[in-house]
Amino acid sequence: MNLYQKQKKQRQRTNMPLEISFEELISIKQQTGGSKCCNTKGVKINAHRVGCLGTEALEPVEMIEHLKGGLGKQGQIVHVKKLKAKEGVYVEIPENISKEVKEALEQIGITRLYNHQAEAIQLVLSGKSVVVATSTSSGKSLCYNVPVVETLSESSLACALYVFPTKALSQDQLRTLLKLKEALNIPDLNIGIYDGDTPKEDRAWIRDNARIIITNPDMLHASILPHHSQFQHILSNLRYIVIDEAHIYKGAFGCHTSLVLRRLRRICSTVYGSSPTFIFCTATSANPREHTMELINLDSLELIQKDGSPCSPKYFLLWNPPLRSVDGSMNPGKDEKTVLNRRTSPIMEVSYLFAEMVQHGLKCIAFCKTRKLCELVLSYTRDVLKEASKHLVDAIAVYRAGYIAEDRRKIESDLFDGKLRGVAATSALELGIDVGHIDATLHLGFPGTVASLWQQAGRSGRRAKPSLAIYVAFEGPLDQYFMKFPNKLFGQPIEHCQVDSHNPKVLEQHLTCAAKELPLCLQYDEKYFSFGLQQAMTALRNLGHLGNNPTGDLSKNMWSYIGPEKNPSHGISLRAIENEKYIVLDKSTNKVLEEIEESRAFFQVYEGAVYMNQGITYLVDELQLSTKTALCHKADLKYYTKTRDYTDIHVVGGDLAYPLVNDFESEHVKSMAHANNCKVTTSWFGFYKIWKASNQIFDSVGLSLPSYSYDSQAAWIRVPESTKKAVEAQDLVFRYGSHAASHALVNVAPLYITCNASDLGAECANPHDKRAIPQRILLYDRHPGGIGLAWQVQALFGELLIAALELVSTCTCVAPTGCPNCVQTLTCDEYNEVLNKEAAIIILKSIIEAEKCYFEQRNNLHENSGQV
Numbered sequence: 001m002n003l004y005q006k007q008k009k010q011r012q013r014t015n016m017p018l019e020i021s022f023e024e025l026i027s028i029k030q031q032t033g034g035s036k037c038c039n040t041k042g043v044k045i046n047a048h049r050v051g052c053l054g055t056e057a058l059e060p061v062e063m064i065e066h067l068k069g070g071l072g073k074q075g076q077i078v079h080v081k082k083l084k085a086k087e088g089v090y091v092e093i094p095e096n097i098s099k100e101v102k103e104a105l106e107q108i109g110i111t112r113l114y115n116h117q118a119e120a121i122q123l124v125l126s127g128k129s130v131v132v133a134t135s136t137s138s139g140k141s142l143c144y145n146v147p148v149v150e151t152l153s154e155s156s157l158a159c160a161l162y163v164f165p166t167k168a169l170s171q172d173q174l175r176t177l178l179k180l181k182e183a184l185n186i187p188d189l190n191i192g193i194y195d196g197d198t199p200k201e202d203r204a205w206i207r208d209n210a211r212i213i214i215t216n217p218d219m220l221h222a223s224i225l226p227h228h229s230q231f232q233h234i235l236s237n238l239r240y241i242v243i244d245e246a247h248i249y250k251g252a253f254g255c256h257t258s259l260v261l262r263r264l265r266r267i268c269s270t271v272y273g274s275s276p277t278f279i280f281c282t283a284t285s286a287n288p289r290e291h292t293m294e295l296i297n298l299d300s301l302e303l304i305q306k307d308g309s310p311c312s313p314k315y316f317l318l319w320n321p322p323l324r325s326v327d328g329s330m331n332p333g334k335d336e337k338t339v340l341n342r343r344t345s346p347i348m349e350v351s352y353l354f355a356e357m358v359q360h361g362l363k364c365i366a367f368c369k370t371r372k373l374c375e376l377v378l379s380y381t382r383d384v385l386k387e388a389s390k391h392l393v394d395a396i397a398v399y400r401a402g403y404i405a406e407d408r409r410k411i412e413s414d415l416f417d418g419k420l421r422g423v424a425a426t427s428a429l430e431l432g433i434d435v436g437h438i439d440a441t442l443h444l445g446f447p448g449t450v451a452s453l454w455q456q457a458g459r460s461g462r463r464a465k466p467s468l469a470i471y472v473a474f475e476g477p478l479d480q481y482f483m484k485f486p487n488k489l490f491g492q493p494i495e496h497c498q499v500d501s502h503n504p505k506v507l508e509q510h511l512t513c514a515a516k517e518l519p520l521c522l523q524y525d526e527k528y529f530s531f532g533l534q535q536a537m538t539a540l541r542n543l544g545h546l547g548n549n550p551t552g553d554l555s556k557n558m559w560s561y562i563g564p565e566k567n568p569s570h571g572i573s574l575r576a577i578e579n580e581k582y583i584v585l586d587k588s589t590n591k592v593l594e595e596i597e598e599s600r601a602f603f604q605v606y607e608g609a610v611y612m613n614q615g616i617t618y619l620v621d622e623l624q625l626s627t628k629t630a631l632c633h634k635a636d637l638k639y640y641t642k643t644r645d646y647t648d649i650h651v652v653g654g655d656l657a658y659p660l661v662n663d664f665e666s667e668h669v670k671s672m673a674h675a676n677n678c679k680v681t682t683s684w685f686g687f688y689k690i691w692k693a694s695n696q697i698f699d700s701v702g703l704s705l706p707s708y709s710y711d712s713q714a715a716w717i718r719v720p721e722s723t724k725k726a727v728e729a730q731d732l733v734f735r736y737g738s739h740a741a742s743h744a745l746v747n748v749a750p751l752y753i754t755c756n757a758s759d760l761g762a763e764c765a766n767p768h769d770k771r772a773i774p775q776r777i778l779l780y781d782r783h784p785g786g787i788g789l790a791w792q793v794q795a796l797f798g799e800l801l802i803a804a805l806e807l808v809s810t811c812t813c814v815a816p817t818g819c820p821n822c823v824q825t826l827t828c829d830e831y832n833e834v835l836n837k838e839a840a841i842i843i844l845k846s847i848i849e850a851e852k853c854y855f856e857q858r859n860n861l862h863e864n865s866g867q868v
Ligand SMILES: Nc1ncnc2c1ncn2[C@@H]1O[C@H](COP(=O)(O)OP(=O)(O)OP(=O)(O)O)[C@@H](O)[C@H]1O
Pocket: 109, 110, 111, 112, 113, 114, 117, 135, 136, 137, 138, 139, 140, 141, 142, 431, 432, 433
């Protein structure tokens, strides 16, 4: 009997509602194998562990030995990779750089350049557009800052536009540029940030006077381009467009940004006669040149990737939590068929490691995939520190989205100044914000891409000192794959950055904006928007959004926007950024603790909710829906809460009569899967109160909250009626099987497409809801608006079905509900209830067989009718 079954039985005896608590969820879904928190007195956080009490300073390499003899002595360290130090390849600052700029560089400590910097600078100064794809902290900023200040100090009119994906990076860059400007002593070299946070009263001045404007794609789209005449000064003198962190522009956000950049190029050239040089900087990937050329539709671009920056040694450890049998003993059974072995909680492993780093003087970032995991890691690490080094309890914090900008700036500067020794962070800290020297990074689970793992690990060792990165695995198939094949992490970059700028829907959206900015003309504008232009313009004309002479020749006329919106760009969001947010207010101090996106709010705050922020517990007294405010107060509570909810996915459109949509010739396994728009609706109907110490539910409270819906996209396939019958013939319940089969697809998807398992949701059967659910396997994009994953899933559906079947049928776990290696997922909306592995195997086999038969029959039909 596994842990879940034991708990289920126990509940049945005590008449408790059948539900899995969050702690249990973690113990089951993430395979803690019974490691429970018993932080009653902070003596031991885990029944099998006592944290290290030492506080002597250790270097990263000493830390490895320390871990081998202590925390990691159960064999957790499955691989150690030493990435050797590399000498920098320096060159003198090129002759053609002015004396003033050279002196300014010297003043900020730059006396020589790395060879890739010199190469980039020379190419840019000769008018060539470039993409610099070198490692993290390799001095990419100088590749654009030097040619920009050189040109801008030579010509008092020349201007530059910097585009960063986040406001925090813009602030960081402003600080760097201001230092350079001070050293240069050019008073009229005005630099300004123009983003959503720029005060209204400063905007006109920046528009008229700044020679370097720092902005983001959203601001370009919604403010700068629609009002381009107000930016005449900068646009007509624009010499450079800098696009940093270009690898971020992929998926739906990349597609939108690419069309915004094309709109920008068109306005610069057609209206203001400027033809700026582009400077891209990007993380290493398999296709930096192709990706950035596609972003802006350039014909040529110089690629710089011979990295001349020095790097200090980095030790990369792969850490697999130890196995233990489900009864909690640390002696895992040898016979995997009869004894259920589970790994201890990776969350606890990371918490102990985090405490170790901080205690031994290593400044550390612990990267976690979700905000909740950050809070948990902080809380557990504090518990460990309370025992070992009480004075360090407040030397760690959480850094994540949701915190207001001011609080985040404070955490960044406290980390920089050393007031903080560590943060548990989401990928919000992944991009290049300078937080000073970091000695170690911890990675709780695979972040979704190898590039992202390296980007995170690159946050340490930026100041020429040795550094340490420890990747701690969950038990899911992806993490365990890397634990088995560590070298997959250390080879050439494997991931491609994909951007599909030809998506007709997105193209049409941006063409309405472009036509509003300046009438469109097929003859002149194809070079910006490429081959889909005519079709998209025709569609817009037919919709009545473009007008000129409706009977006239589309190719020669100018077509203006005549659609219903005053400013079409306002209705188009580049990324699924939710504008509607709930604020969480501490009643006693009136301090805003957090801003939570509407889609997540009711999971965290409702009347009676126990809410966590920076490891502190609050009780929510009131949720004001009209003002979107949750009022709470600090409370030392012995319980936590968890919502009861369900999520419905309504597929919009989809040709049900003729399901075949993926019948084109491609290298993929043919499939009848669909991809459609969908509406995802979550309804909350109550919450449980659960004792922290025992994880027992002691109260169930009803909730009346409005449901929340968002539009997204889903990929799905219908399950034949005969399959359902085959499942039922084995005395199994179909919905248990379809739920489990969908999970298996979610688990294998990250091996095939660039995404995290948490980016995809499955249609999860709810234990309390007995409504009939559609007979289908459905995966949906969990990002409101969708980031294009459903289309990728649809194209690969055939492969995913086969991989999912292999995963489930080769997993040796014995429980009918499967395990996180096969049919359980961390992101299940229903906490991995209502699952059946055996039924999943029948369903997957049957769909694969049905698809094979269908395509064979089609082929035969075509052959017989002479079509092939
Ligand atoms: N030629 C150089 N000589 C000495 N130090 C340099 C040189 N070029 C850059 N640096 C230093 O290297 C550090 C990293 O530079 P920078 O932030 O530009 O790197 P990056 O590649 O943009 O980083 P990220 O990958 O995080 O975006 C900075 O402290 C910078 O001052």
